[in-house]
Amino acid sequence: MSEVPVDITVIVGPGVVADPALLARIAGREFAALGVRGTLVHARDASHLLSLVRDGAVVIPGPEAEVRALIGRPLGAVVWVDTHRTDGVEPGEGASHLHGRGLSGLSWGIRHALHRLRHTPLRVPYGPSRDQWGDLYVPEGVPRPPVVALVHGGYWRSIWAADLMEALCADLAGRGFAVWNLEYRRPDTHGWHATTADVATGLATLHALRPRTPRSAPARDGHRDDDPGPDAGIGLDLDRVAVAGHSAGAQLALRAVADGARAALAVSLAGVLDLVEGERRWLGSGAVAAAMGGPAPGERPSGGADVHGAGSPLLRVPIGVSQLVVQGASDDLDLIDFGRRYAEAAGRAGDDVTYLELPGDHFDVITPTTSIWRAAAEAIAAALT
Template identity: 65%
Template sequence: MDEVLVIVGSGVVADAGLLAQLAEREFGRLGVRGALVHARDPAHLRSLAGRYGTVVVLPGPEKEARELIGQPLGPPVVVWADLDRVEGAAHLNGRGIEGLSWAIRHAVHRARHPGVRRIPYGPSPEQWGELYVPEGRGAVPVVVLIHGGYWRSIWNADTVEALCAGLTRRGLAVWNLEYRRPDRHGWAATRHDIATALNTLPALPGLARDSGLARDSGLGLDLSRVAVAGHSAGAQLALRAAADGARVSLAVSLAGVLDLVQCERRWISNGAVAAALGDAADDLHASSPLLRVPLGVPQLVVQGTDDDPNLIDFGRRHVRAAMEAGDDVTYMELPGDHFAVVSPDTPIGRAAADAIARALS
């Protein structure tokens, strides 16, 4: 990958200078060359896209431009992103101006990791996991990774891709899950998807053989060493799965939402818990990891000191309750914000990835 091109479609409502500043910041942070250009019309957009191998497109509102979303434009990597929320969209959307930064990160990650396999575990377009495998031979431990986003559909599996790469460099296989979020599908669908994905895990080595991974590399998955890990709201789903009896040897919370009762009472993230549970409000206590201790599996709880103080509170109280209930818990609290814990180029992100790798070694 030599260069990244960001194409801004006609009619995108955003300050052009600010978009350019954000793009330059991401290019520098990721160590890539890049350019941002504005397309005059859909034909110009298509023409520009064909000149680069890695492209990010903000299509804008024009019907002809939006009809191009998902169509092959020539480059091997094309990432579509809308700054506005688009109901039912499968591409990145709804993250505001910062959505451009996320889109560039996602595009660069895809270009740098072309061998990642997407494996479905159900019929829905949102029921899949991307399987990362390390170089080498032999059976390797597996991390089933669940992204967060306060259970809202504008946040996707791309938010933890950096952690996937960091864990893979440490010799672990990672299955980065996408799942149906409750804002579109209801709380029961979200719970079902996490349980189904974990139950599907034993089939992955066979799927890997079918795709040539095991045959070509001699690599397999060691299902006696499996961690379920989650970031933010994904940590709630991960530890809930462990509490429900998922066959894992480690449960990991990364900046986790571990006390749903207090999260609801404090109306955190504008009532995210009430919105997620909806008609399933009677599942509140069963879904709160803090109220499910002892979980019966070793736990690693990682929390940044520069994060939301509510999450620090949840993490500390969960650890105390779990240890008092007899669980084996390791608590790691270090400087870092909410996303630093899933960024292996930060001190807390490196420490978290190292701790997961040690626990599964």
């Protein structure tokens, strides 16, 4: 079935520090790759920018106070993209805010805007924080579909969010899976224990859902906050659940399963599966130590059993659940090493483990058009059959 044509407008606010030709190239590349019509406009001032805003707009607001004041207004399904890290920004109702990803944030913003225009998941909060929710996708015409719960990565840093997994959500739903895309508080702003507790609670919330039949028309803000009340004809097969994480999200996913989260399959997509060596090797410029409260560079790794022992998937085997470990052959060499050693250790401990290493990089494992993701999706489907 062909997608409905979509127009996306990228608006660059006054005072944005970036080469205009480079911004145009980034936007044009994304428009072409996604097959959408798009335009890029430079706003003269706040009034001009406001006149350009519409649902699906992607806005780089820049530094001017009048423009930034618009972020909190209810202007519809706008995606605000700050190239700098800007914690604590509260976008208006229906809007999203991505930040801290540099100019590549524009690419992610365009992808996020397109996804919100084309898909309407059911958003279910599981706590009071703005980062405690899951988006539920239910495939059309599939009674009691199996479920894939997705935990995004980003080296446990809050500049990365659940939008990373949206392309997989659409792909998996198209394959007949229900999908639970989990957001959670990250340790750089809330602490390690908040993160692990959120993933556990978010996965438990999945098993309490009784989704209603999805509406055919997208909601204005790209998701629905319906009451996931009594079942209205579409249930989930909660005996067939795969918990899948990407990168740091794989560590969180496998740790949650080891802690007792209900799953028939645990999936690592380019996972950070050895926290002890990850800290010693200063993986991700010290991402492990930063997330877990570890040492400064050159100091002895904390390596405490309470933290690393509980959190590192390599130290938790066997977990007693079938596992699929997917690794791109051109990814970070340390991640390849972690994946291989984890699969060997889990198998030696008695777990049922499939190790899948194919050509691809760190993001190819979550890109629907790649051969490595297609192989992973087929393996997930086979395991949940």
